[in-house]
Amino acid sequence: MAATTAAYFEGLIGAMPIRYAEAPGKGKALFATKAFAPGEPVFSEMPYVAMQHIANQALVQACENCHVIVGSIEQQLAHVLHVEVGAVPPLPNQIADKAVAQGKCACACGAVYCSKACRSAAWERYHCVLCTGHPDTPFHDFVQHAIDTNEIFLLAAQVLARIVVAYAKDQNLAAARRPVDMFCKLPWWEVVASPEDLEEGQTMEDYYDIFKHLLAQTFELFMDGLRFNTAHLALHEPHPDDESEFMASLVWDNVVADCMAAGVLSVEFFATVVGMFEMNNISMEVRHPLSYLAELYEDSDDAEVAAWLADVQTQVRAQVKLYTDDSDDEEGEADDADDADDEDVCYPDLDGTALFSLVCTMNHSCEPNVAVCYESNGLATVVALTPIQEHDELQIAYIETEQDVNARAHDLSEYKFVCQCPRCVRDRQ
Numbered sequence: 001m002a003a004t005t006a007a008y009f010e011g012l013i014g015a016m017p018i019r020y021a022e023a024p025g026k027g028k029a030l031f032a033t034k035a036f037a038p039g040e041p042v043f044s045e046m047p048y049v050a051m052q053h054i055a056n057q058a059l060v061q062a063c064e065n066c067h068v069i070v071g072s073i074e075q076q077l078a079h080v081l082h083v084e085v086g087a088v089p090p091l092p093n094q095i096a097d098k099a100v101a102q103g104k105c106a107c108a109c110g111a112v113y114c115s116k117a118c119r120s121a122a123w124e125r126y127h128c129v130l131c132t133g134h135p136d137t138p139f140h141d142f143v144q145h146a147i148d149t150n151e152i153f154l155l156a157a158q159v160l161a162r163i164v165v166a167y168a169k170d171q172n173l174a175a176a177r178r179p180v181d182m183f184c185k186l187p188w189w190e191v192v193a194s195p196e197d198l199e200e201g202q203t204m205e206d207y208y209d210i211f212k213h214l215l216a217q218t219f220e221l222f223m224d225g226l227r228f229n230t231a232h233l234a235l236h237e238p239h240p241d242d243e244s245e246f247m248a249s250l251v252w253d254n255v256v257a258d259c260m261a262a263g264v265l266s267v268e269f270f271a272t273v274v275g276m277f278e279m280n281n282i283s284m285e286v287r288h289p290l291s292y293l294a295e296l297y298e299d300s301d302d303a304e305v306a307a308w309l310a311d312v313q314t315q316v317r318a319q320v321k322l323y324t325d326d327s328d329d330e331e332g333e334a335d336d337a338d339d340a341d342d343e344d345v346c347y348p349d350l351d352g353t354a355l356f357s358l359v360c361t362m363n364h365s366c367e368p369n370v371a372v373c374y375e376s377n378g379l380a381t382v383v384a385l386t387p388i389q390e391h392d393e394l395q396i397a398y399i400e401t402e403q404d405v406n407a408r409a410h411d412l413s414e415y416k417f418v419c420q421c422p423r424c425v426r427d428r429q
């Protein structure tokens, strides 16, 4: 197993200036193979799976495959303001060429992409079995159920779909599930449930049962959708790209049965995939093009541009407030303290969650030497925060580090380890 893991990481790392090894007491880890100065990029990676948070979709329209924010500035503005494109404040001619514009196309189900290439890439990795384009597919019920209960189920579905499609293509299930096996450890309930959440008289087993019941329901809906969609795929429909060779290369016969027999399509596996996200996923943020544009013209002397920006900013800020008020309310008193900051929050970033094979292999330190930055195409770049020497372990911060040692330990408890970084050791003395 250790040799398979090392070979898997070697394959992923290729020529990047990092190496994989076990770190004592921490499990898998990444190390630098050369020195880096602060600010220097160390490596970059696209996510294994990623999704934009459902609530954020009302404000930002992004490519489902690469997470670039799609459309022209006017289309992006129309999306955030919830109006027709013709109703947005017309972009002054003098800044039109500086406004980043991406293409936009859609699948029959309504999923949006920046290009036909991205639409095909998503279709060929997982979307072909998850698509809700067919009006009768039970996946409609699965999606609604996930939205109503836990949107992470949508990401877990993406993982299972990726494994099923990869197996349908290559008939190699061990290779298809390996990226996930590298992370899967505990079922969802063992990751999220903690004794302090128990009600009086409730046992841990009773509490686990609540999660188990929800997950069994979720998995049943997922399987209904999967059986329906793969049956329709076997008949070669529906399909967004007629010219794609992809369908012809798929062998669907027995794929679902094989995956069930191997335990990949099982409620237990689904539970460890959801547990995996709780412990390993990382938030994904992509800056809005309107925000870049506003920064570019911040100190402009052009009165027309200044008036356009002021108008747009007022309207966008009102929408952002409207769509984020519900979640703010839940935070109660913290709300007031955040109000001053709200004044600066204007253009909504793309906000999502992702799993990266390399980025998510890095361990935590409360004195991290690297941080993750997102480019406008969803690519994550790991950047040095401090001077890094050859052989140093690359460590990110999983939590907000501007808190005292007890608060940090509390936030880290969900990752099931006690931090022994030099700062925690110092602070505990």
Ligand SMILES: C[S@@+](CC[C@H](N)C(=O)[O-])C[C@H]1O[C@@H](n2cnc3c(N)ncnc32)[C@H](O)[C@@H]1O
Pocket: 025, 026, 027, 028, 029, 182, 183, 279, 280, 360, 361, 362, 363, 364, 365, 415, 416, 417, 418, 419, 420, 421
């Ligand atoms: C995102 S994974 C990182 C990869 C992990 N080492 C592995 O083997 O899969 C997070 C897990 O790594 C371990 N971990 C991360 N940082 C650690 C640290 N500073 N000390 C001990 N264990 C750590 C914990 O088990 C944690 O739940």
